[in-house]
Amino acid sequence: MSDDLFRDGIINLHTRQFGRVVELIVQLLKDYQDSHRLDFDLFDPATSMNIEVKSSRVFKKQSLQFDLDHLYELIMNHSNRDRLLKQTQATSSEFDCNIQQIKIDLFDSLYYLLFFYDVIEIFRINNNQIKNDRNLNYSHKQHRGNKGEGQFHVNQSNYQYHKDHYFIQSLTYEQLKRMLLNRRTT
Numbered sequence: 001m002s003d004d005l006f007r008d009g010i011i012n013l014h015t016r017q018f019g020r021v022v023e024l025i026v027q028l029l030k031d032y033q034d035s036h037r038l039d040f041d042l043f044d045p046a047t048s049m050n051i052e053v054k055s056s057r058v059f060k061k062q063s064l065q066f067d068l069d070h071l072y073e074l075i076m077n078h079s080n081r082d083r084l085l086k087q088t089q090a091t092s093s094e095f096d097c098n099i100q101q102i103k104i105d106l107f108d109s110l111y112y113l114l115f116f117y118d119v120i121e122i123f124r125i126n127n128n129q130i131k132n133d134r135n136l137n138y139s140h141k142q143h144r145g146n147k148g149e150g151q152f153h154v155n156q157s158n159y160q161y162h163k164d165h166y167f168i169q170s171l172t173y174e175q176l177k178r179m180l181l182n183r184r185t186t
Contacts, residue, residue, distance in 0.1 A: 007173040022055040040107040052107035056097035057115045059083040084117035090159045100151040123166040
């Protein structure tokens with residue numbers, strides 16, 4: 001039960017808090033340093049590379065009826081835990097993870113993490129691969145008027161491609177919890 005609470009605690013964080021937690025997870029795993037800058041998240045002192053970190057929760061697609069007749073049921077039946085996909089469902093269930101606000105000219109390497117119900121999957125891609133890999137369907141536009149910022153999506157139709165080309169490791173919530181608890185006791 002405590003693993004469920006730990007996972008739910010991460011998943012239910014507000015967007016900026018969630019993003020900061022993800023940066024700290026990569027920092028913990030890879031021994032990077034905080035950049036103390038706004039244009040990229042982490043710094044690798046061994047290679048002098050600027051590292052950006054993005055993430056997404058992997059939720060099942062859901063059609064919701066937003067009207068007064070269904071509002072109560074919608075609220076009562078809407079749970080992040082119930083919507084999270086298990087990793088084994090990634091190629092057979094509809095989902096859409098938007099890896100967004102990517103400013104590829106400001107970093108060397110991007111870590112993007114997908115938070116499933118049962119595991120966190122970690123991917124790594126360099127900025128030139130984002131620009132040149134047509135299979136990513138990277139869009140250099142995200143919002144009207146923004147410049148130098150783009151996005152790509154990971155979903156059931158291209159998940160296996162990401163797994164085959166950019167996946168570096170999985171981490172269970174139990175493993176992450178143990179790593180964090182071990183840091184507290186050392």
